[in-house]
Amino acid sequence: MVVVDCGLQSRWKSNAIGSIGAVIALHALEKERGIVIGWGEYLKIGGVVTGLQIIVVIIYMSGFWYFDLFPTL
Secondary structure, three states: OHHHHHHHHHHHOOOHHHOHHHHHHHHHHHHHHOOOOOHHHHHHHHHHHHHHHHHHHHHHHHHHHHOOOOOOO
């Protein structure tokens, strides 16, 4: 669960500043290719990807619960 949280954490901030990798990628894309991606497009794509990841995690964790695969503490 910690790994899933780390993967989603930068996207929860709803902007590219939350992830240095996104800032570098957007800057390189603009500098090398001349393609500018605005905040609206970034948020739209990021929101869809984050939503899909959350759905996959819920299904995955539900499978663990259903098949009783969680370790006992």
